Amino acid sequence: MVSDRGLEVLRVIVQDYVASREPVGSKSIVERHSFGVSAATIRNDMALLEDEELITAPHTSSGRIPTDKGYRVFVDQLVDLRPLTAAQRGAIEAFLGQSVDLDDVLARTVRLLSQLTHQVALVQYPSLTTARVRHVELVPLAETRLMTVFITDSGRVEQRVLDVASPMDDVLIGELRAKLNASIGGLGLQDAAAKLATFVEGFAPERHPVVQQIVASLSEQVLANKQDRLIMAGTANLARTEDDFSGSIFPVLEAIEEQVILLRLFGEMEIQPGGVLARIGRENAGYGLGETSVVTSGYSSSGGSMARLGVLGPTRMDYSNNMAAVRAVARYLSRLLGTE
Template sequence: MAAFQHSSDLNDRAQHLLKVLVEAYIADGQPVGSRTLAKRSGLDLSAATIRNVMADLEEMGYISSPHTSAGRVPTSQGYRLFVDSLLQVRPLESEDVTILQGRLNASRDPNSLIQSASNLLSGITSLTGVVTLPRRNPSAIRQIEFMRLSERQVLVILVFSRNEVQNRIIELETDLSTAELHQAANFLNECLIGKDIHAARHVLLEEMREHRAEMDRLMQAAITLGERAFDGMELHSDQDCIIAGETNLMSYEDLSDIKKLRDLFGAFTRKRDILSLLDKTIQADGVQIFIGREAGYNVFDDCSLVTAPYSLDNEHIGVLGVIGPKRMRYDRVIAVVDLTAKLLGVALQSRS
């Protein structure tokens, strides 16, 4: 795989022509030829010079040539450079700002605000809008106990700070005595009391990574018991995010392949991959953009996701954004997502 190129690897002329090419392709959806670039670039360059620059851009991985056309289209790498270094985000038109402010105000209940935000993101961008529900502070672990049910079957008792108790049965690969289970519980309680599930998993992972060599059998068994005890506890329900405008994507030629659409709609229905991706951005500040494979899920290989966290009491409590083809109006979409996140946070803050 070729090394990623940075804008510093391109001279001003090449950067300008790439910017013009990406903007032309986003606007028209057609491969861009040298004549189009010559007209739109505003540069006094010969067709031969432009073709040479395009050949260099293609060799560096920023653009590609569809088999059926002599023109070029941006690659994911080209879009990434465009978004990071060449894009100028413009302020939203006053009409869009008025619509967002009118629909995202403190007079509405939180559930209505979340639904409105998703619908607005979809309606204003003509893409798919998604908003995760606000997360309350996670419960902390107060106590872990293990009870031997049979040779390789153990009952796990988890007590949390809100007096929540969860019981689950796990299967072991090796038999552990009642005394060994008690020792394992003591070890885990020392490490994990006061931590939420996410932090507990991190501690277990670090313990295994740093001390694997000197761990005895019982300590390894305790770590395994802890991992099994928390396995699946952070799975999201289908109500953890609101998605709107899924069918908008059917109008984009980039996503017109039936299999791609079927896979995308399947992801919208399950929501698991979308939630997992959005979870990764909840601690980020400002707008985050995932282009193609950067999302980490094959189903989004032909898509871009533009996300931003929204906050309450200076704490990020959720994420919103849009999903659409890589050929999207980033200058406008980024502004819509950014303002929607800010307005949603302000509205929720006013209600608290």
């Protein structure tokens, strides 16, 4: 059983080690922190922490560093996250507020998160398994060229330019637009794809070739929107912390390049708007990320679907700052997308 003072000793060991990357000894704890006890008493506390496998000695006669279990206890003891500064909050609002669409806001989000935390930032597109078709727009660009615009209630907008086999007049385009929105508007993506499969049957046979081309393009857009996706930034930050990994960082780089791995990991982490979760070290070993920690929170899109954002880095990270940054950005992103 770890005493309250023991937990406080663990807290300063984590904080000092994260700040300096140097093992922490009892003498430096007494000199730098106001415990009001002797170095011998602190050494006894550290011995108990070591017995509980919360800290370990990387070398003989050295100071101590946190273990994965120690980081876990430290994170679980974080009652109040350190709030972001007014400047940081202002930067979030100013930078994300300039976004022009969902793709832009998510690209800005990962860049901002990587700057705030100095880690790899990850943002998942809003869950499209529950997304519904909001609107389909057809924009004529020339007699045989058309732009199809596919919009979901999650805020996703996808545009494609299509060259068709025969000229189209305004009457046909208007009819197509009206029938498409009447047929698939409000449907989930799976149902929309099924409707599009037989959509051409509602037109005269001579219209089938051009209608089929347009429907085929829209079907591809529907299928593209069904895929879970991640956007990332700040991978170079891993290179700056390469010494925090016992071996090569290449397996970590390979793992984060495989989006399916991170999507599976994200999928196992329960998300709640406003909440923050951390998976630390060996908790990620099954994904080839046993020397990394992942901090995540959830955000809501305009369609009410949930998605995750977070940061990935070495276990020696500033959990308090990173968790506060992830939470703040997630909350602002939810407000920006119109759900709070």
